[in-house]
Amino acid sequence: MLTAARWFRNPYAVLDRHRAAGRFQFMLGLPGMGQVWVTGEPTQIGEIVRNPDLLGGRGTRALRPVIGEHSLLALEGAEHALHRRWLLPPFFHANPQRFASLQARVLEQALAALKPGQPVNLRLWAKQISLQVIVRCLFGELPAAEVEKWCLQIEHFMQSFRSPLLLFIKPLQQDLGERSPWGRFVRRRAELLEAIRQRWQAPLPGSILAELKASCPPQINEAAMLSEVISLLLFGHDTSAVGLAWWALWLWQHPDALQRAREEALAGQAGEYLRATVQESLRLTPPVVHLTRTARQATQVAGQPIAAGQHVFPCIYLAQRHPDAFPEPDTFRPERFLGSAPHFTEYFPFGLGHRLCIGMPFALEQMVQWATHLLREPDLAVIGQSLAPRRVMVLMAPACGPMLVRQ
Template structure:
């Protein structure tokens, strides 16, 4: 595809996918909504994006299990729910009425109009059907050896006895998995060009996200750089798609991109712009989220000698159930995404609260995972919660739920187990200092990078 055509598609995406729309939005009736702060909508929006780990728990202490936040533009209401029975109603809501795409609209300029996270109704059903074969149990088995190979190369490069930020290394590792296993890129030159562009796309502040709704800002500073990065990433992705379509071994390749190109549902195939949007979605949804969960897992295990010994024993014995439980408990204790949202396309009732068209409802992952009635002693890191049993429905929701449950959930857990197995069969891991979450774009990451020190195990093959 010529560069000028790629630039046109990129510009068109930014224009179409402005988070707050091009015109005046329809007002929403807020009568009868649960209480919430009376601060200006801009202040509440900034607090929710930037300071959620203090703001959201404060709102629950102040207003109870259900409360309303008012967001830009025009103070549109977001009603946040924390109890599992209310969360069940949200996840089970009619997908034609409870739209997820509009709630994720702030990501539209980078993900694109075809993104699985942004489409609703029949479009979402179609996109999910076309993508599903690439994430089937059979496909996950095919990816496992590739993921293990990437993990072995990364973990084998670590220096023993020196503290380092595990978040940085996990980001590098999961990025390599995405580029090699999902994108199927093997050319070192292209990998070298992709890595910095992906990192620049992921590592943006909430201020950049808000600025995507104001086109004139895109001529200046951080917003201009974000747009330029997106254009450059688009050029590389479209080049990879074109080369893959023409590849003589396309039918034999097992990477996700190749499988998506081969999908043919009665003549229904994914176009180049659709492939681009789904690849970027998988990149953003599956790179930093898994990396952050793994960094917190290494940090939490490394804080407790008993946990360290148990993790090493599990890895040596091939006890993948315990390793997966470590990942699951990391996701519970340190949610990477704060909530799952749906925007109402008509009147609806949730937990006895009557809501009007245009209101947004949010299932709070932060608060659901921290409720003692959902998870006893919620502040404690206890992987055994997930061994031999599943958590009660709608109490552990890092991947969302219902028909919109993350399509890559199985891939994420498979990757996490492969990485933890490689780490704990090679090293003893010890946490360094304390850490706490901070907000980066829409995700939460360890403020100090989840610092650890590793030491070789006796008999390690290194």
């Protein structure tokens, strides 16, 4: 029970203790999940991905009241494949720069509004502007007031399940009217779904919504569409904000790397080194700590028996700090990514295989682009000493923010 509590509070610390003892695979007892097999061994991770009996989609069970039953994150098998074929094209587009000018514009406006001497929490600031970006990409170039209305409504909804207990403890899920926690959650979700439903009727040309409507397979009904759009809205902004916050914290703690990345940013477009700083930050502190796979029948991986229904965590954090793949694994050294790419079973901050994050190109380009903009403004400072993490729903974020200030 104590280990489980430690795991929920800070999985990085639990994993560090196992690493210190030279263990890169172990069993972890978790309430509601039983004995979970956690592994950061690349060969085992490769076998897990190839094993047809280990399914994704069940690790997000607690999120189902939020995202619904038909989100890519919750689906398996043929339905998952169908939804993925439908959703992938706008994100894995032939032109990765497709959203770049919108992403840049939103950031420039936010930077211009930063008042000298008034620090802001970088993660929360980035979360707000990432939300504006995903709203405008999904729904198109709406008037500013309408974008603001969407952002408020989504934030309002997210506030209603700020305490993860509400999602994890079933008896709390009682609708006792709009003043009760669950009652508030249910009503805000229904309002948001209604707003999405109305937009779906007449999507703006050029928006992702218009593209999805035009290519929507007949098997995908309204409930499935709503599930997907709400997932894209929620997972399409907090994740990149957490990634950017970690990147800034690491970089500003390493003045030589900061200087080199800044020189590249000032010289023009993001170069190889700057990109490597983003990759290195995602290696050391992946916002998503592990994937979850569940055995649909008894199976085994590298001699490890897995019972039917048992969960397996291919662990991103553990694999990405494996000393065989990354010498001096705890050191921030972006150079390790220059001219070489790690194997996909050693480095997978966006997941892997047929469940690879569909927002990966979108999020990576946004992180690199925003990093470049921040570096181009020498009067911006990032303040944060501690690398201690805190849980933000399913993500691990820097507890200190860090703070961003225009000096």
